[in-house]
Amino acid sequence: MDAKRELTSVDLAALVTELNRYEGAKVDKAYLYDDDLLRFRMRDFDRGRVELLIEVGDVKRAHVADPDHVADAPGRPPNFAMMLRNRLSGADFAGVEQYEFDRILVFEFEREDANTRIVAELFGQGNVAVLDESGEVIRSLETVRLKSRTVAPGSQYGFPESRLHPLNVGYDAFVRRMEESDTDVVRTLATQLNFGGLYGEEICSRAGVDKALDIADADDEAYRALYDAIGRLAERLREGDFDPRIYLEDDRVVDVTPFPLHEREGLDEEAYDSFNAAVDDYFYRFEREPEEEKTGTERPDFEAEIAKQERIIEQQEGAIEGFEEEAEAERERAEALYANYDLVDEIISTVRDAREAGHGWDAIEETLAEGAERGIPAAEAVVDMNPKEGMVTIDLDGTRVPVDPSMGVEKNADRRYQEAKRVEEKKEGALAAIENTREELEAAKRRREEWEAGDEGEGEDEDESEEPRDVDWLSMSSVPIKQPEHWYEDFRWFHTSDGFLVVGGRNADENEALVKKYMEGNDRFFHAQAHGGPVTVLKATGPSEKARDVDFPQSSLDEAAQFAVAYSSVWKDGRFAGDAYMVEPDQVSKTPESGEYIEKGGFVIRGDRTYFRDVSASVAVGIQCEPETRVIGGPPSAVEPQAAASLRLEPGKFAQNDAAKMCYRKFKERFADDSFVRKIASPDRIQEFLPPGGSDIVDE
Structure with missing residues (x-):
């Protein structure tokens, strides 16, 4: 049987009871692994170190882990982890609850300055949303915009539509729901009563009812x-009456449950003192058991890929509809302000005068x-005040x-019109994105047709030629990971097509460090002929290598200049080309002319400069598989030959974060081993190589 990868609603109901025993634990730090596994390191007065794990990828789980089962902290924390640390460091864990009987857990954290809720969606594609005290989404791992719900920064978090809670339902309502079905008993319990297949069968076994009994005959x-069987199950969950088990088949773990199940009789089993410990041990062992070897000739799961693209299209359609509604709502707010001009003006004047007189918001x-x-x-029209933002919410005939x-x-009305305009621009971007997704859907369907048509070259003698062939990294079922750390990864960087290292700063501090600590006499200094560009250094040698004079090839000089232009304000301004210059290191100084001042990260350039005119602002981001496995980015002529898969970008309309997610999805489609992509090329890692400002992926 297939091993369990996701916790059920019954499992989560049992875990909530045990997880709440850690109430009062204090958060030290948060980590994010592979874009789908969160780790919260906490301290408990009685238990000491507590490691809370939440995973929402192919495996979906939430539990406290034995510290020996926790992987070492990843390298540089991504933006999502840094946001969590800022909000949760020093916060107290205030408890967790299951949303209705769904596979959703809501974790509460309390701190003097602000409380935070973490919503873990352990179903479907999986997601984690971070909410403030009002329920507004601060950030989420994935953005969801559907007709029924929205999970996006700045919006109120939307739970899925309410479903029947089978552990609380009365008998008459239970019978009515069962009789609405037109199938058998077990399928009705699994779908209409939300128990899922395993517990649908288990309830039938415990009740002594044939699971194949047709509802019409019940x-x-x-x-x-x-x-009654459901009632006994609910009572054990409420009282924490657990007798946990891990089940094994052929010495491989296949399931973990809060109590022994009739449906698992015949399997080897191991008992545990707590369900949390059983869940932790199960997933620790599950992750370390070898996967079945693949021959490389298995049929790709085209249906899953097609279904995935269809889900994305559904989300994008929901987003477009949401943008339309949001823009219309903003225009209605603006018109309501003008329609109630005198009333609004009186409120504004009253509040402004009070503030100027020194009165507090309270x-x-x-x-x-x-x-x-x-x-x-x-006074009646004022329904809310936000001292932090300095805003007052007014109810104008039902429009807030x-x-x-x-x-x-x-000016307030103009702000609402401007917001409507901004939302409509986002809608235009979403319309372009949905067209790209539809093309990807059609491409997936074509690949399925081509596979089913067969490969004309199949059956040729593989031993006819013993000449070495290029490795087909995209088709490998398991790509080996080789990821050593290098000093230059603290900066933006790439290797030129001639093998020279180019390093660029992301901010003033990094610009200073590059010049003062890493630039040497035989290197070359590049900068865009525009304000707000990175210091770019073409290295002749590494920091620990002996200095030597280098005659840089023109191709490396051109690529360094392109790097300087692409990551400057040229890209942010939406321009497709710009100028750059090059000087020797001894022409770069921090000493200004008399009476002048140099900003942090800025330098004085003295002497002649070598200019590079009309340099293309184009970059590529790719995944390198040998000799190391990592994301790389920079000028296309340097990146594309080194990457197993790459994407070219130019200035455009998609924000850095959204463009990174689009690249990530495209890479996952190209590699058969999509777990490799998650580990090596998460959206946060891709984003490090994208220029500041909007981007478009260039059609290939």
Whole structure:
């Protein structure tokens, strides 16, 4: 039988009871592994070190892990992990609850300055959303925009539509739901009652009811037996009456359950004192058991790929509809401000005057509340105040509008119109993205047709030629990972087509470090002829190598200049070309002319410069498989020959984060070993190689 990869709703209901025993543990640090595994390192007064793991990828789980089962911390923390550290460091774990009977856990963390909720979606594609106290999404691993729900930064988190909670349902409602089905008992329990296949069968076994019994033939006796079996299961979950088991088949772990199951009789089993310990041990052993060897000739799972693209299209359609609704809502808010001009102006004036007089927000709110009790229309219209943002929310005939009291009615209305315009621009970007996804869907269907048509070259004698062939990294079922660390990974970098290292700064601190610590006399200094560009150094030798004079090939000089231009404000301004210059290291100085001042990260260049005119602002990002496995990025002429798969980008409309996710999805489609892509080329790692500003992926 296939090994369990995801926890069930029953499993999560049992885990919640045990996880809440860690209430009061204090968060030290958060980590993100491979873009789908979160680790929260905590300290508990009684238990010491506590490691909470949440995984939402191919494996979906949430539990406290034995510290010996926790992998070493990854290298540079991605943006998502840094955000979690900023919000949760020093926070207290306040508990966890299961949302209804769904595979969703909501973790609560409390800190004096702000409370945070972490929502782990352990179903479907999997996701983790970080919410503030009001339920607004701060960040999420994946953005979801569907007609039924939205999970996106800045929006209110949307839970999936409510479903029947089978552990709380009354008998009459249970019978009505069962009788709505047109299939057999076990399928009805699994789908309509949300138990899933395993526990649907287990309930039938415990009730003594034939699982294949047609609903049309089920009577009150069968329903009573099933309902009582569900009641006994619910009681054990509520009381924490667990007798956990790990089940094995042929010495391989295949399942973990909070109590012994009739449906697992005949399998070898191991008992545990707690369900959390059983879950932890199960997944630790599961990850270390060797996978079945693949021959490389198996049929690719085209159906999964096609279904994935169809899901993406559904999300994109939901996003477009959401953008349309959001833009229309913003215009309605602007029009409501003008339609109630005098009322809004009175509110703005009242709040602004009070603030200028030195009154605090609490005092203003109290005064408005008293005015509302006396029936003053302006006071009644104020429904919320946000001191942190300095905003007041006004209800105008059912339309709620946030207003900045420091501005007049016209400027507040203009802000709403501008926001509508911005949302419509995002809609245009989403329309372009959905066309790309539709093309990818058609390409997947074509690949399926080509596979089914057969390969004309199949059956040729493989021994006819013993000449070495290039490795087909894209088709390998398991790509070996070789990822040593290098000093230059703290910066932007690439290797030229001639093998020379080029390093660039991301900010003023890195610009300073490159010049002061790493630039040597035989190197070359490059900079875009534009404000806001990185210091770019073409290295003759490494920091530990003996200095030597190098005659750099023109191709390496051209690529270094292109790197300097692409990662400068040229790209951010949406321009497709710019100029760059090159000088010797001894022409670069931190000493300004008398009476002048140099900003941090800036330098004085003295003497003649060598210019590179009309340099293309184009980059490529790729995945390198040999001699090392890693994301690489820079000028296309340097990156593409070194990469097993690459994508070319130019200035465009997609934000850095969105462009990185698009690249990540495309790479996952190209490699048969998509777990390799998750480990090597997460969106955060790809984003490190993308220029600041908007990008488009160039059609190939």
